[in-house]
Amino acid sequence: MIYTFDGSLPGILTAVFEWFERKPGKTVLQPSEIFQPEAFAKCFSVVTDSEKADRVWAGLQKKLKKDWLRKFYCSYLSEIPEAYNHLFQFTIYLFQNEKGAENNYGNEHVIALAKYAKSVEREKHRMEAFIRFQHTADGIFYTAVDPDFNVLPLISNHFKNRYADQQWVIYDLKRKYGLHYNLLTVEEITIQFTDGINKKQPTSGLMDEKEELYSILWKDYFKSANIVARKNTKLHLQHVPKRYWKYLTEKQLS
Amino acid sequence: MSDRIREKLNILADAAKYDVSCSSSGGTRKNDNKGVGDSHASGICHTYTEDGRCVSLLKILLTNHCIYDCLFCVSRKSNDVKRAAFTVDEVVELTMNFYRRNYIEGLFLSSGIFKNADFTMERLLLVCKKLRLEQRYNGYIHLKTIPGASDELIKEAGLYADRMSINLEMPTEAGLKLLAPEKSHADVIKPLGFVQQNIVQFAADKKVIKHVPKFVPAGQSTQMVIGATPESDKDIMYTANAFYKNFALKRVYYSGYVPISNDSRMPILGTQPPLLRENRLYQTDWLMRFYGFKVQELLNDANPNLDVDIDPKLSWAIRNMQHFPVDINKADYRMILRIPGIGVMSAQKIVQARKFGKLRIDQLKKIGVSYNRAKHFITCADSPYQLRDYQGTQIKAFIMAESQSKYLKTDSNQLILF
Numbered sequence: 154m155i156y157t158f159d160g161s162l163p164g165i166l167t168a169v170f171e172w173f174e175r176k177p178g179k180t181v182l183q184p185s186e187i188f189q190p191e192a193f194a195k196c197f198s199v200v201t202d203s204e205k206a207d208r209v210w211a212g213l214q215k216k217l218k219k220d221w222l223r224k225f226y227c228s229y230l231s232e233i234p235e236a237y238n239h240l241f242q243f244t245i246y247l248f249q250n251e252k253g254a255e256n257n258y259g260n261e262h263v264i265a266l267a268k269y270a271k272s273v274e275r276e277k278h279r280m281e282a283f284i285r286f287q288h289t290a291d292g293i294f295y296t297a298v299d300p301d302f303n304v305l306p307l308i309s310n311h312f313k314n315r316y317a318d319q320q321w322v323i324y325d326l327k328r329k330y331g332l333h334y335n336l337l338t339v340e341e342i343t344i345q346f347t348d349g350i351n352k353k354q355p356t357s358g359l360m361d362e363k364e365e366l367y368s369i370l371w372k373d374y375f376k377s378a379n380i381v382a383r384k385n386t387k388l389h390l391q392h393v394p395k396r397y398w399k400y401l402t403e404k405q406l407s
Numbered sequence: 408m409s410d411r412i413r414e415k416l417n418i419l420a421d422a423a424k425y426d427v428s429c430s431s432s433g434g435t436r437k438n439d440n441k442g443v444g445d446s447h448a449s450g451i452c453h454t455y456t457e458d459g460r461c462v463s464l465l466k467i468l469l470t471n472h473c474i475y476d477c478l479f480c481v482s483r484k485s486n487d488v489k490r491a492a493f494t495v496d497e498v499v500e501l502t503m504n505f506y507r508r509n510y511i512e513g514l515f516l517s518s519g520i521f522k523n524a525d526f527t528m529e530r531l532l533l534v535c536k537k538l539r540l541e542q543r544y545n546g547y548i549h550l551k552t553i554p555g556a557s558d559e560l561i562k563e564a565g566l567y568a569d570r571m572s573i574n575l576e577m578p579t580e581a582g583l584k585l586l587a588p589e590k591s592h593a594d595v596i597k598p599l600g601f602v603q604q605n606i607v608q609f610a611a612d613k614k615v616i617k618h619v620p621k622f623v624p625a626g627q628s629t630q631m632v633i634g635a636t637p638e639s640d641k642d643i644m645y646t647a648n649a650f651y652k653n654f655a656l657k658r659v660y661y662s663g664y665v666p667i668s669n670d671s672r673m674p675i676l677g678t679q680p681p682l683l684r685e686n687r688l689y690q691t692d693w694l695m696r697f698y699g700f701k702v703q704e705l706l707n708d709a710n711p712n713l714d715v716d717i718d719p720k721l722s723w724a725i726r727n728m729q730h731f732p733v734d735i736n737k738a739d740y741r742m743i744l745r746i747p748g749i750g751v752m753s754a755q756k757i758v759q760a761r762k763f764g765k766l767r768i769d770q771l772k773k774i775g776v777s778y779n780r781a782k783h784f785i786t787c788a789d790s791p792y793q794l795r796d797y798q799g800t801q802i803k804a805f806i807m808a809e810s811q812s813k814y815l816k817t818d819s820n821q822l823i824l825f
Contacts (some may be wrong), residue, residue: 167746187690205605214591217798244615254763256759256762256763257758257759257760257762257763258757258759258760258770258773258774259760259761259763259764259770259774260763261768261773264773264774274770276453280778281447281451281454282451282453282454283453283454284509285508285510285713286507286508286511287508288507289507293793294507294508298511311445311447313439314437314442314445315438315439315443315444315445316507317438317442317443317445318442318443318508318543319443324629363504366409367504367505367508367772368508369413370412370413370416370501370505371505371510373413373417373420373506374420374457374465375417375454375506376417376648377416377421377424378420378421378424378456378458378460378466379457379458380424380425380426380456380458380460380665381458382665382666382679382680383458383459383460383663383665384458384794385457385458386457386458387459388455388457388458388459389455389456389457389458389459391459392452392455392459392461393454399444401454402508402510403454
């Protein structure tokens with residue numbers, strides 16, 4: 154049996170609800186976007202229903218502690234189609250077993266979710282580390298990113314607490330939305346970029362006059378802090394994989 | 408103007424880089440005054456230099472002028488290097504502007520000793536106070552305690568800093584006397600002890616009184632230079648162990664000596680820093696702090712130095728084969744932690760998962776156990792039946808045959824004859 158859904162979190166939860174109502178046996182969940190009909194498998198299209206989803210979520214909250222609810226949410230944010238299926242299977246497994254079943258690391262869905270969550274948390278942590286703000290002429294600290302996973306919802310609070318007295322924008326170029334902190338709350342925004350504009354490194358004309366000085370000082374510092382006799386390129390690349398260099402002021406030439 | 412500040416930053420960051428500590432963890436400061444900065448419990452490494460070391464803090468000296476002449480230090484009085492000094496405001500500006508752009512987690516401020524200890528400590532304290540009180544800065548501050556500074560100054564600094572540290576420099580008193588006759592371990596022990604007493608006192612007060620200010624919430628650390636003087640690994644780790652015990656240090660750092668002087672008492676210029684040895688010492692340190700090993704088990708008179716070709720945990724296991732094989736499905740957590748190839752996370756997952764049924768090899772692999780290493784030391788539900796017991800030395804040969812040391816290529820201390 155194949156269930157298809159719309160790719161949303163309530164969609165996965167609704168699918169669980171539908172499964173328990175029908176008990177069709179072994180079932181695989183797939184986003185309808187990538188669904189390919191198979192010759193001999195039956196198919197059911199899940200219609201997302203917030204009431205059903207809420208009931209399943211409430212059930213999960215009874216079964217799981219905070220750390221696992223977070224793992225659940227993180228796995229969803231990975232946006233990986235197999236992760237959606239694991240979430241679906243994991244939830245069914247939880248409801249069919251006694252409390253505490255999430256600690257069964259011998260179960261393939263438990264270990265799969267633990268791994269997805271770890272990857273997403275790592276990407277979240279990398280964003281907290283590698284984001285570099287540029288101080289624009291209108292006083293906003295701006296940055297654009299394209300993270301591997303949809304981690305903006307996870308980093309919002311971190312930046313809000315940390316930079317409570319400065320306006321900032323973090324924009325996800327891949328998913329075409331961003332966060333704007335206006336000194337009070339964080340709001341979701343979308344930006345209509347003019348064609349041909351460099352979204353990552355806006356021209357210096359748009360920047361605060363001190364911006365260039367501090368980016369130069371930071372590059373200087375980065376060079377001075379290195380101990381040449383200890384050069385270890387492999388370790389360097391392990392910690393800062395090349396795909397993140399585009400964010401890093403200290404890795405830009407000039 | 409900008410050229411001068413660039414030059415200062417280059418000189419004073421270059422001089423500070425031999426201090427290895429860059430951790431920003433353990434801070435508990437919250438941004439509750441609508442200021443800037445909020446500590447992150449586990450710390451954040453914002454970038455890594457090309458030597459693979461983490462950059463979390465803006466690590467600088469206030470000045471590299473120094474009245475001391477310690478042989479192992481670049482800033483020693485007799486060394487012919489450019490000298491510079493930041494003003495208090497310059498340090499504050501740099502810190503704030505770097506922090507606001509998310510370049511750093513905070514400030515690591517050290518200094519050469521100019522005039523005297525109190526004069527230096529006062530300047531350092533002034534930077535901290537300006538950041539905390541004028542800039543409403545709640546980011547991380549790692550401050551060097553200047554040995555010989557007055558108790559009042561040190562105590563006040565503790566109210567603004569997250570971590571304080573003083574370097575032991577050399578693992579033994581004899582080593583220190585050889586290279587820095589003006590210094591002694593006692594100079595370090597006194598202020599370390601003083602700060603530690605205050606940490607304990609503030610914590611005790613907090614139990615009774617509601618609003619007690621923070622005092623060095625991320626604790627203290629120290630650093631030893633490795634390989635400049637001929638101490639054994641045992642000397643080094645026994646000293647580290649004593650300092651962990653007596654001063655409740657959060658960290659001891661081991662810094663492989665990078666030659667910076669032509670003095671005949673130390674390795675000559677151009678000698679490779681002892682990176683592998685440094686790595687083994689850190690592994691031992693971790694085993695002591697997170698794996699329940701006593702330092703005496705890892706290093707003793709029979710084994711005063713760590714194995715170079717295998718890590719200390721494997722080395723211990725091979726010397727103590729009477730404890731193995733361990734039954735993954737029955738042994739207690741402490742013993743599982745001691746199996747080579749199993750880390751803290753895997754060990755925790757194993758004890759959770761085995762409640763649901765006996766664990767098999769494929770499950771252990773998925774949990775994250777490095778099975779090729781662990782298989783010599785464990786039995787689980789479907790372990791293959793083994794006719795003969797292997798000797799420790801044979802197991803070592805098996806493991807070495809299938810693993811590649813990451814240091815082989817860089818280890819140029821090794822003499823190649825043919």
